[in-house]
Amino acid sequence: MYDFIKPTLKLANQQTPVIIEFMKTSNLVGTHRQEFINESKKFKSCGESGYLNCSIAKDASRKLDFLILVIETLQINATDSLFLKAKNIGLSDEFTSRVQFWKIRCSNPLRKSYTFSSLSSEQIDSLVELISSMAENLYPLIRQLLSSKESKTLNQERWYLFSSRLKSLITERMNVNRSYITSLINDDKHEYFRELLVILSLSCGKGGACRLRASLYNQY
Amino acid sequence: MINLSYRFVQNSSSLELEGMPDVSNGDSENIIGILSSWTLKIIGSPTLEGEKEHLENLMQVILQYSRSYISGIRKTFISKKSIVTISPFGSSHKLLLNSTKKDVKPLEIILDDSELSDLTQCLDLLRFDPRINLCWDITLDIPFSKSYIQSSINKSKKRINLFYAIILFLSTSSLMLLIPTNDKFDQREPTKSSQAINE
Numbered sequence: 001m002y003d004f005i006k007p008t009l010k011l012a013n014q015q016t017p018v019i020i021e022f023m024k025t026s027n028l029v030g031t032h033r034q035e036f037i038n039e040s041k042k043f044k045s046c047g048e049s050g051y052l053n054c055s056i057a058k059d060a061s062r063k064l065d066f067l068i069l070v071i072e073t074l075q076i077n078a079t080d081s082l083f084l085k086a087k088n089i090g091l092s093d094e095f096t097s098r099v100q101f102w103k104i105r106c107s108n109p110l111r112k113s114y115t116f117s118s119l120s121s122e123q124i125d126s127l128v129e130l131i132s133s134m135a136e137n138l139y140p141l142i143r144q145l146l147s148s149k150e151s152k153t154l155n156q157e158r159w160y161l162f163s164s165r166l167k168s169l170i171t172e173r174m175n176v177n178r179s180y181i182t183s184l185i186n187d188d189k190h191e192y193f194r195e196l197l198v199i200l201s202l203s204c205g206k207g208g209a210c211r212l213r214a215s216l217y218n219q220y
Numbered sequence: 221m222i223n224l225s226y227r228f229v230q231n232s233s234s235l236e237l238e239g240m241p242d243v244s245n246g247d248s249e250n251i252i253g254i255l256s257s258w259t260l261k262i263i264g265s266p267t268l269e270g271e272k273e274h275l276e277n278l279m280q281v282i283l284q285y286s287r288s289y290i291s292g293i294r295k296t297f298i299s300k301k302s303i304v305t306i307s308p309f310g311s312s313h314k315l316l317l318n319s320t321k322k323d324v325k326p327l328e329i330i331l332d333d334s335e336l337s338d339l340t341q342c343l344d345l346l347r348f349d350p351r352i353n354l355c356w357d358i359t360l361d362i363p364f365s366k367s368y369i370q371s372s373i374n375k376s377k378k379r380i381n382l383f384y385a386i387i388l389f390l391s392t393s394s395l396m397l398l399i400p401t402n403d404k405f406d407q408r409e410p411t412k413s414s415q416a417i418n419e
Contacts, residue, residue, distance in 0.1 A: 207344025217363035
């Protein structure tokens, strides 16, 4: 009650546009959302410099799709969390609609339902933001899998659970006739899975998002 | 004089900075503009301390290494004046710190992937913190060229390929040696009938 009265009194003498502007940023609209929007602005600031004389890397869509697949492996019902996060960060409707999001992910040529489309730099930037903030939430789990300081048996158990779930997701969604996918499924060393986890761990936070974004482009 | 202290903690790494606002630069009360000391604690290794230059060298090396690692490149990075070196060490990473003081042995720290990402995130927190107004001489996160990535990734593969080629050559040539050769073939003289014809 007190919080509500305070800004109202302050706004009593202000002009209408100012009031609207204040309403957008005030606690009445929702501080949590504002926090995320501010965060997203921060994220964009590192990419705003733009990459001159750069092109999107060939494996960018594949890498991003696999990173989301790892997120889905680590968290059950991760897609719902992804949509919620996308909404909180302030991403476009493309990232909050299931169908649109699936279409974006189908730009991965290794998928069963490959759409022969490519990602735009805006889509890449948004996906990087989304992955980076999801990785930050899942960091304790990622860290556990990457750590070599914990007991071997426990680590092996964790890796078994993680790899079997990821492999089942891969067989479900990827084109199994492709030799690369078969090699991923049959790989017992899980080298690529580990690589994906390392990428996720290094892409947490603002600095991590900048790093991940840079890795998805190539200089001419 | 206001003495400020900020701590950046990320699981196994903890970085503490002490300093004061640079009033001549227009820093407000809660901003560090002049760094007086820093302390880095990594679990399982000795505490690191030094001047701004040392921290800058550490940041240069760690952030460049992480940037390369995210692109799948594993190579050694050495800071200016060779104070800090980081190189791949099996599946882990070896951080070598040379002291600027004489008669002090270099310190070696082995980091696994989780510790490396902790340290990287800790340094990320520092470089993007608005409360720290220090100029860092750090290479920005920029994309690599295709040729650079290919040359960096394929170096070890090229060596392995050469090794396999040599082994394959030796094994096939030794197999060829095992094939029996017929040394006792008859060298027949030309027949008489043919001689007669010639005559």
